[in-house]
Amino acid sequence: MIVWRSLFVICIVFTLAFFFQSSGKLVVDTSLGDLSPDLELDQSTQDAMDGLTENISRNILFVVGADDKQQLDAAKADLSKRLSELKPLTVLSSDALSLTDIIDSLAKYRFHLLTVAAQKNIKQESAEELAKQAQAKLFRLTNAPLMSFEKDPLGVHSEYFNEFLQKISADLEQAQTHGSEASSSDDAGQNKKNKKQYAVIQTKLQKGGLGLDGQNQLLADINTISKDLKDKYKIEILRSGVFFFAVDAASKSKKDISFISTISMVGVLLVLLLTFRSVVPLILPFLSIAFGVAFAFAVSHFIYGKIHILTIVFGASLIGIVIDYSIHYFFHQSQALSNGPSSVAEDSVEHSQSRLHSALLLSLVTSLLGYLALYFSQLDALKKVAVFSCCGLTMAWLSVICLGQYSSKRIKANNTVVNTILDIFKRPLAVFSPRVVVITIVLLMLSLALNIFAVKTSDDPRFFFTPDPEILASEVAVSQIASDYEPGRFVVISGQSSEELIGLTESFYDKVKATPPLIADNFKSITQWLPTPQQQRENYQIQGKLYGDNQAVDALYSLLGVEKNKAEAIKTEYANSEKLILEPQQLNELFNEILPPLWYTKKQQVEQRLVEQGHKNSKAEAGDNFRNFILIAKGTDFEALEKLSNTMPFVNYVNTVESAKKSLADQRVSATQLLLVAYALIALLILSRYRKLSALNIVLVPLCATAALIVLLNVLGVSFNLFHVMALFLVLGLGMDYGIFAYELQDGNVTQQAIFISAITSLLSFGLLGLSAIPVAQSFGMILFIGNSFNLIASLIYAEFLANKAITH
Amino acid sequence: MIRPFLLMLCLMASVVSSVSLSANTPENIKALKSMMPEACNFSGEFTQTKQIKSLPVPLVSMGEFIYSCDLGLIWKTQKPIVESLVFTNQKLNFLVPEKLSVENLDGVQHDFLANLLLGLMAGNTEFITKEFDIQISKNDATGVELSLVPKNKMVKQAIDSVALAKPSAKNELQISITDKNQQVTRIVSSETQQYAMNDKLSKDAAFSESCASLSADGCKLLLNPVRITTSGQN
Structure with missing residues (x-):
C-alpha cells in the first residue's frame, strides 16, 4: 500500500508542477497528420515526406474567378493585399519573389552556369571573336543585362540568369497559366462574355500552428475578406488547403468533447445518485476523474509538447471507465460493512478489502493491456490516445486505492433500486442454463471460425475523416483549376x-x-533547373576562354579602350570559384x-x-x-x-492513397495477430494468478463478446477496419475486468450489481463516442458499445454461474 | 510630307522637375498620343548613347531604321559595329549580324523592347498603357515628359523605367531607358522619309528599295518572318 501511496503523491506533485510551470498555456494540436498512417517507406524517405507534408499542409490557395479580366486583376490585387494584412498568413507569389536577391545569391556560382547556346558558342569561337560579340552586345539596343558590367562584362551570365528566371517563373506560375488556359479553351466556341478567367493566390500559414482560437480567428477573417470582395467585385472565390479541413475537424471535435464529457458526467452523476441516494459517494469518483484526467493531460503534454484534440475526444470517454473503480469500491465496502462490527466480521472486512484491491489491480492491468495495444498501431493519434488513457486509468485507480479509505464508511448502495433494474435486465438471461451456455459458446466459436474468413475489410485512409461537402467541393474545384x-x-x-x-x-x-x-x-x-555537377565543372572549364589571362575579357577591355588591369577582379573571382558548384x-x-x-x-x-x-x-x-x-x-x-x-x-x-491502404491493411492484419497473442498472454496471466483451469473461464467473457460482435458485424455487412480491431483490445480489457470481479468477489448479487453499474457507465461513454462526428471515434465507440454490451451479458451469466456454484458448494 | 520623328532615350531623373501625376489618366494618354508619329511607313536615322557606370566613356553608336506599320521595324547599327535588329509584327524578332548567321532574338527583354519600339512607332497607346504605368511631369528643358514604369515583373528585373519627351522647339520625341544596373541608354532618331500607303507594301518600290539597301537579309525577314531553326536555316 505504501508503494501506491508514494506513487500517488509523486503523480500529484508532477501534475501540479506541470500545470504551475505551463501557467495554463496548453497547446491543443488540431493537425490531421496524426491520422495519416506511416507508409511503408524507408526512414529517410519517410522523413523527407514528413518535411514535404508539413510544408504543403501549410499551403492555402485562393482562386479568384471573374468574367472580366480587369475585374479579375483588381479583385486579385485587393485580395492579395487584404490577405497579406493577416498576420498568420504570408502571401506567396512569384510577384513577391525578389529575383534580384536570387541572382545576388546565385552570382557566386555563375562561373559554373552557362546556357546551351553559350556553351556551344564559347567552344566554337576564339577569345577575340567572343570579345567582339560581347562588344556588339553592349551596343545592342535590346541589351539590358541583369548583372552589372563589372560582374558580367561579356554578358554570358545575364543570358543564363535571364533564361533561368524565365524557366522558374513559368514553373512557379504554371498553375495560374493552366487555369487561364483551361478557361479559355473550354469556352472557345462561346460568347466572350461567358468566359471565366481565374487567378491564383498562394499563401502560407506560419510555422508551428495557430492553436484553436487562432485558427478560428483566421477562418473568420478569411470569410469576412471573401465576403467583402465577392460583394464588391461580384467574383467567385474558391479556396483550398489542409487548414480548412483541420479547422472543420477541430470544430467537430470540440463539439464532441463538450457533448461526450457533459452527457457522461450527467449520466454518471445520475447513476451514482440513483445507486447511493447521497451526494457523499460523488466525491471519490469525481476526484478520481479529476486526478486521472489532469495527470493524463500533464503526461501527454509533457511527452508530446501539445495535446491532440482527438486525444481529448477519446479522453472524454474515459469518464465512464475510470468511474468503475469507485463503483466497485463502494459496492464491496458496503457489502463488507453490512456484515457487522464483530472481530470475525473485521477479519472478513480486511479479507474482503484485500480481495477487492487484488481484483481492482487485475482489472487495471487488463484495461491497461487493452489501451496499451493502441500504442502498437502506427497511427500517432492512437498512440497518443494510448498514453493518455493509460495515464488517466492508472491515476484514477491510484486515487480510489489511496483515497477510498478516507471516504465515508456509511456509503451504502440502494440495493432495491439496482436489484430491480438488474432483475429486469437479467430476466431474459435466465434461459442461459449451464448447458445452454456451453452450447452457445460452442456455437459462437463455430460461427466465429466460419465468419472470420468471410469478414469484409476496408482499409481506405479516406475513411479517417469525413470532410464537409462544401470544403471538399471547393478543394476539388481548385485542384481542377490550379494544379497541374x-x-x-x-x-x-x-x-x-x-x-x-x-x-x-x-x-x-x-x-x-x-x-x-x-x-x-x-x-x-x-x-x-540547374546543370548537373559534371556539366557545371565543364562549364567552368569552358569559361577559361573568357576569364583566363589574355582571353576574351582582356580582349573586350582592350576593344573598349579600358585599362586591362580593370579585368583583374573578375579574373581572380573566376580563379577562386572552381569548387563552387x-x-x-x-x-x-x-x-x-x-x-x-x-x-x-x-x-x-x-x-x-x-x-x-x-x-x-x-x-x-x-x-x-x-x-x-x-x-x-495529371x-x-x-x-x-x-x-x-x-x-x-x-x-x-x-501513390500515397494506395500505400496508406496497404499500410493500414498490414496494420490491421498484424493487430489481429497481436489480439490473439494478447488473449494467449492474458490466459497465461490468469492461469499463473489463480492456478486453476476453471479460472480460464474468465477469458471466455471477452472471447464470447468478441465472437458475437464479429458475427453480428458480418451479418450486418459492416466492413472491418484497423480501428475496429483496435477496439477489440478494449473489449478484451473490459471483458476481463468484469470477469475478474465476478471471479474474485464471488458474492453473488453485489458483484453483479457492481458489474452492471460500471458497465452501464462505460456503455454510456462509448455510446456517446459512437455518436461522434469524427469517423475514427465513431467507429471506435460503436464497436466498444456493442462489444461491451456483449461483455456485460457474458459477465452477468458468468457471475450468476459462479454464484450458483458457490451456493451448491 | 516628311515629318521629323525623333526618338531619344535620356536620363529621366536628371531633368525631371515639378509636378508629377500618376496612373494612366486621360491626360497622360493624351500626352502620350501627342508624342506618337502620324505616318505609317517611314525611315530615319538614330544615334545611341549608352552610359555604363564602370566605363570611362559612353558607348556611342549610330545607324538607320525603316518602319512599316504593317510589317515591323529594321533597326540597323552601322557604327562602330554593323548589325541589324528585325522586329516583326508577328512577334518574331531577329538579330542579323554582319558576318555571322541570323539568330532568333528570344527572351523577355528583347520582346519587351521590340514591342516598345513597335508600339511607339505605331502609335499604339493601348499597348503602352497596358504594359506601363505612366507618369507625366513637366520639365523646363524638354517640356512635357512621360515616365513609363513597366508593369511586368520579369521586365522589371531588367528595366527600371522608360522616359519619353518631345521638346516642341526641336520637334523631337525623346525616350530614355534606365536598366536595373542604372545603365542609361539614350537614342536620338529622326525620321527622314515617308512612304506612300500601299495595300501591297512589299511591292512599293521606294519602300522595298530602302528596306533592301538597309539590310537585305533583314528585309527578307521583315517581309517573310519565319523562325530560324537550329540548323540556321529559315
Missing part, C-alpha cells in the same frame, strides 16, 4: 550523395524518354517557402557548411541519405510508371 500535378502521387529517387542522386535522376529521365506512354515533360524535378539543396533553400522541400538531404548542416567552405560538396559522408521528389503531371500513365519504377531499384513510385 497529381496531389497524392510522386516519384522518389534515392541516392547516397548529391551527385549520385542527380545522376540517378538523369537515368530516370532517360528511361522515361525511352518508355513510349510516358512523357519526360510530365515529370517535374528541381534538378531540371550549385546544388539542388541550395536552390531549394533559396526559394524557401514558395517551393516545397523537394530535395532532401539528411545531413543538411554538414552539406551546407562544406558548400560554403568551397569543398567538393558532392562527396557526402557515409550513411548520408538524399532524396529527390519528382512531381507527376494524365500520366501510372501503370507504365509503376512498371518502370519496378525495374529501377533507386526509383520509388509513391
Whole structure:
C-alpha cells in the first residue's frame, strides 16, 4: 500500500508542477497528420515526406474567378493585399519573389552556369571573336543585362540568369497559366462574355500552428475578406488547403468533447445518485476523474509538447471507465460493512478489502493491456490516445486505492433500486442454463471460425475523416483549376550523395524518354533547373576562354579602350570559384517557402557548411541519405510508371492513397495477430494468478463478446477496419475486468450489481463516442458499445454461474 | 510630307522637375498620343548613347531604321559595329549580324523592347498603357515628359523605367531607358522619309528599295518572318 501511496503523491506533485510551470498555456494540436498512417517507406524517405507534408499542409490557395479580366486583376490585387494584412498568413507569389536577391545569391556560382547556346558558342569561337560579340552586345539596343558590367562584362551570365528566371517563373506560375488556359479553351466556341478567367493566390500559414482560437480567428477573417470582395467585385472565390479541413475537424471535435464529457458526467452523476441516494459517494469518483484526467493531460503534454484534440475526444470517454473503480469500491465496502462490527466480521472486512484491491489491480492491468495495444498501431493519434488513457486509468485507480479509505464508511448502495433494474435486465438471461451456455459458446466459436474468413475489410485512409461537402467541393474545384500535378502521387529517387542522386535522376529521365506512354515533360524535378555537377565543372572549364589571362575579357577591355588591369577582379573571382558548384539543396533553400522541400538531404548542416567552405560538396559522408521528389503531371500513365519504377531499384513510385491502404491493411492484419497473442498472454496471466483451469473461464467473457460482435458485424455487412480491431483490445480489457470481479468477489448479487453499474457507465461513454462526428471515434465507440454490451451479458451469466456454484458448494 | 520623328532615350531623373501625376489618366494618354508619329511607313536615322557606370566613356553608336506599320521595324547599327535588329509584327524578332548567321532574338527583354519600339512607332497607346504605368511631369528643358514604369515583373528585373519627351522647339520625341544596373541608354532618331500607303507594301518600290539597301537579309525577314531553326536555316 505504501508503494501506491508514494506513487500517488509523486503523480500529484508532477501534475501540479506541470500545470504551475505551463501557467495554463496548453497547446491543443488540431493537425490531421496524426491520422495519416506511416507508409511503408524507408526512414529517410519517410522523413523527407514528413518535411514535404508539413510544408504543403501549410499551403492555402485562393482562386479568384471573374468574367472580366480587369475585374479579375483588381479583385486579385485587393485580395492579395487584404490577405497579406493577416498576420498568420504570408502571401506567396512569384510577384513577391525578389529575383534580384536570387541572382545576388546565385552570382557566386555563375562561373559554373552557362546556357546551351553559350556553351556551344564559347567552344566554337576564339577569345577575340567572343570579345567582339560581347562588344556588339553592349551596343545592342535590346541589351539590358541583369548583372552589372563589372560582374558580367561579356554578358554570358545575364543570358543564363535571364533564361533561368524565365524557366522558374513559368514553373512557379504554371498553375495560374493552366487555369487561364483551361478557361479559355473550354469556352472557345462561346460568347466572350461567358468566359471565366481565374487567378491564383498562394499563401502560407506560419510555422508551428495557430492553436484553436487562432485558427478560428483566421477562418473568420478569411470569410469576412471573401465576403467583402465577392460583394464588391461580384467574383467567385474558391479556396483550398489542409487548414480548412483541420479547422472543420477541430470544430467537430470540440463539439464532441463538450457533448461526450457533459452527457457522461450527467449520466454518471445520475447513476451514482440513483445507486447511493447521497451526494457523499460523488466525491471519490469525481476526484478520481479529476486526478486521472489532469495527470493524463500533464503526461501527454509533457511527452508530446501539445495535446491532440482527438486525444481529448477519446479522453472524454474515459469518464465512464475510470468511474468503475469507485463503483466497485463502494459496492464491496458496503457489502463488507453490512456484515457487522464483530472481530470475525473485521477479519472478513480486511479479507474482503484485500480481495477487492487484488481484483481492482487485475482489472487495471487488463484495461491497461487493452489501451496499451493502441500504442502498437502506427497511427500517432492512437498512440497518443494510448498514453493518455493509460495515464488517466492508472491515476484514477491510484486515487480510489489511496483515497477510498478516507471516504465515508456509511456509503451504502440502494440495493432495491439496482436489484430491480438488474432483475429486469437479467430476466431474459435466465434461459442461459449451464448447458445452454456451453452450447452457445460452442456455437459462437463455430460461427466465429466460419465468419472470420468471410469478414469484409476496408482499409481506405479516406475513411479517417469525413470532410464537409462544401470544403471538399471547393478543394476539388481548385485542384481542377490550379494544379497541374497529381496531389497524392510522386516519384522518389534515392541516392547516397548529391551527385549520385542527380545522376540517378538523369537515368530516370532517360528511361522515361525511352518508355513510349510516358512523357519526360510530365515529370517535374528541381534538378531540371540547374546543370548537373559534371556539366557545371565543364562549364567552368569552358569559361577559361573568357576569364583566363589574355582571353576574351582582356580582349573586350582592350576593344573598349579600358585599362586591362580593370579585368583583374573578375579574373581572380573566376580563379577562386572552381569548387563552387550549385546544388539542388541550395536552390531549394533559396526559394524557401514558395517551393516545397523537394530535395532532401539528411545531413543538411554538414552539406551546407562544406558548400560554403568551397569543398567538393558532392562527396557526402557515409550513411548520408538524399532524396529527390519528382512531381507527376495529371494524365500520366501510372501503370507504365509503376512498371518502370519496378525495374529501377533507386526509383520509388509513391501513390500515397494506395500505400496508406496497404499500410493500414498490414496494420490491421498484424493487430489481429497481436489480439490473439494478447488473449494467449492474458490466459497465461490468469492461469499463473489463480492456478486453476476453471479460472480460464474468465477469458471466455471477452472471447464470447468478441465472437458475437464479429458475427453480428458480418451479418450486418459492416466492413472491418484497423480501428475496429483496435477496439477489440478494449473489449478484451473490459471483458476481463468484469470477469475478474465476478471471479474474485464471488458474492453473488453485489458483484453483479457492481458489474452492471460500471458497465452501464462505460456503455454510456462509448455510446456517446459512437455518436461522434469524427469517423475514427465513431467507429471506435460503436464497436466498444456493442462489444461491451456483449461483455456485460457474458459477465452477468458468468457471475450468476459462479454464484450458483458457490451456493451448491 | 516628311515629318521629323525623333526618338531619344535620356536620363529621366536628371531633368525631371515639378509636378508629377500618376496612373494612366486621360491626360497622360493624351500626352502620350501627342508624342506618337502620324505616318505609317517611314525611315530615319538614330544615334545611341549608352552610359555604363564602370566605363570611362559612353558607348556611342549610330545607324538607320525603316518602319512599316504593317510589317515591323529594321533597326540597323552601322557604327562602330554593323548589325541589324528585325522586329516583326508577328512577334518574331531577329538579330542579323554582319558576318555571322541570323539568330532568333528570344527572351523577355528583347520582346519587351521590340514591342516598345513597335508600339511607339505605331502609335499604339493601348499597348503602352497596358504594359506601363505612366507618369507625366513637366520639365523646363524638354517640356512635357512621360515616365513609363513597366508593369511586368520579369521586365522589371531588367528595366527600371522608360522616359519619353518631345521638346516642341526641336520637334523631337525623346525616350530614355534606365536598366536595373542604372545603365542609361539614350537614342536620338529622326525620321527622314515617308512612304506612300500601299495595300501591297512589299511591292512599293521606294519602300522595298530602302528596306533592301538597309539590310537585305533583314528585309527578307521583315517581309517573310519565319523562325530560324537550329540548323540556321529559315
